[in-house]
Amino acid sequence: MIDFAGLLLRLEGLDAAELRLWIERRWLLPERAEKAYLFREVDVARAELIYEMRREFALDEEALDLVLSLLDQLYGLRRALKRLSDALETQPAEVRQAIAEALSSALPPAP
Amino acid sequence: MVGKSPYEVLGLKREAGPEEIRKAYRKLAKEFHPDLNPGKPEAEARFKAVSAAYTLLSDPEKRARFDRGEIDESGAERPHAAYRGFAEGAEGAKYHPEGAIDLGDLEDLFAAFGAGARPHPGGRGFRARGADRRFSLAVDFVEAAVGARRRLQLSPQESLEVAIPAGIESGQVLRLKGKGGPGLGGGEPGDALIEVEVRPHPLFRRVGNDIHIDLPVSLPEAVLGARVSVPTVGGAVTMTIPKGSDTGTRLRLRGKGVKGGDQYVSLTVVLGKSEDPDLAKFVEEWGKSHPFDPRRGTFPR
Numbered sequence: 001m002i003d004f005a006g007l008l009l010r011l012e013g014l015d016a017a018e019l020r021l022w023i024e025r026r027w028l029l030p031e032r033a034e035k036a037y038l039f040r041e042v043d044v045a046r047a048e049l050i051y052e053m054r055r056e057f058a059l060d061e062e063a064l065d066l067v068l069s070l071l072d073q074l075y076g077l078r079r080a081l082k083r084l085s086d087a088l089e090t091q092p093a094e095v096r097q098a099i100a101e102a103l104s105s106a107l108p109p110a111p
Numbered sequence: 112m113v114g115k116s117p118y119e120v121l122g123l124k125r126e127a128g129p130e131e132i133r134k135a136y137r138k139l140a141k142e143f144h145p146d147l148n149p150g151k152p153e154a155e156a157r158f159k160a161v162s163a164a165y166t167l168l169s170d171p172e173k174r175a176r177f178d179r180g181e182i183d184e185s186g187a188e189r190p191h192a193a194y195r196g197f198a199e200g201a202e203g204a205k206y207h208p209e210g211a212i213d214l215g216d217l218e219d220l221f222a223a224f225g226a227g228a229r230p231h232p233g234g235r236g237f238r239a240r241g242a243d244r245r246f247s248l249a250v251d252f253v254e255a256a257v258g259a260r261r262r263l264q265l266s267p268q269e270s271l272e273v274a275i276p277a278g279i280e281s282g283q284v285l286r287l288k289g290k291g292g293p294g295l296g297g298g299e300p301g302d303a304l305i306e307v308e309v310r311p312h313p314l315f316r317r318v319g320n321d322i323h324i325d326l327p328v329s330l331p332e333a334v335l336g337a338r339v340s341v342p343t344v345g346g347a348v349t350m351t352i353p354k355g356s357d358t359g360t361r362l363r364l365r366g367k368g369v370k371g372g373d374q375y376v377s378l379t380v381v382l383g384k385s386e387d388p389d390l391a392k393f394v395e396e397w398g399k400s401h402p403f404d405p406r407r408g409t410f411p412r
Contacts, residue, residue, distance in 0.1 A: 042197035090292040
């Protein structure tokens with residue numbers, strides 16, 4: 001875990017006002033400890049992603065709001081799918097076989 | 112990607128200006144960004160190569176050093192810790208809870224995708240009993256004979272106390288109700304099925320509920336009788352060797368087998384040190400006055 005100043009050092013060229021904006025907008029959800037912020041690895045990786053979107057892709061605040069919300073929905077869905085597939089994994093072979101057949105017959109025709 | 116020059120990676124000519132480099136990078140980075148291409152490792156590899164190429168070419172000093180051949184194309188590579196790696200792990204949940212989709216209830220899942228499995232009026236939704244989980248458990252001979260409680264590790268997080276009933280045999284399966292996989296849509300959980308393997312014992316053999324054991328005895332013990340200690344599955348007991356016992360004499364310890372069975376003790380007379388001058392001298396004299404052929408009548412002549 002690193003603090004506010006540590007994260008600023010990790011993201012070369014990022015200024016404190018910008019990082020504060022990310023927290024205000026709830027793009028980042030660091031933990032609060034006394035008066036300090038604490039960033040876990042997941043927060044640092046997300047900060048790097050936001051930094052790239054801002055700097056390299058020149059996304060403004062509104063656009064980034066939208067992109068992050070879509071990404072978060074996508075990952076939420078992928079996590080749910082992962083749980084579903086883990087649950088399927090524990091089913092008897094004949095159940096998994098039946099599901100695999102249903103899935104392949106439900107495939108849309110190739111374009 | 113190793114060995115490709117950063118110009119090739121970005122699809123640029125050597126004389127490309129900073130604005131061209133930036134445009135080419137942004138176009139490719141959008142295309143291959145790992146967070147926009149989840150589940151495509153090839154996209155991540157391309158993205159890394161594109162990032163590395165851009166890091167190098169966007170820095171005039173590094174670019175000049177590369178152009179002069181002072182650093183290679185990987186000279187400036189900076190590892191990219193993709194957010195995806197965290198997003199799909201347990202810690203990612205804080206930014207994207209599974210939200211509207213409750214996998215605990217398949218009806219919700221199907222409803223979320225507008226597909227079938229809608230409960231009919233008066234009908235029941237989709238329910239399924241959880242899967243059985245199979246385990247194997249090796250138990251010691253004595254544990255199997257007298258019964259025991261054993262802790263079985265189902266997974267690194269989960270262990271279970273298993274009562275092994277007295278008298279269990281190899282290949283028998285214990286069923287622990289409800290300890291299998293969880294049910295779906297309110298269905299009951301599956302069972303844990305534990306196949307037991309009983310390890311052999313160096314002394315004891317089991318025939319049904321009886322235990323058989325070979326017991327070595329000395330010549331004086333066999334001839335004169337003795338009280339000796341004998342192992343049983345319930346611990347050592349004292350047993351009387353009757354006077355005049357022989358190799359092959361079988362004695363019974365009532366109730367010392369499995370679940371009320373008996374233990375049979377077969378004696379084997381062991382001379383020990385085979386060349387004993389005193390014994391030889393005695394047996395020579397004794398043999399003269401006691402002629403005995405133990406093979407008589409046992410082999411056809």
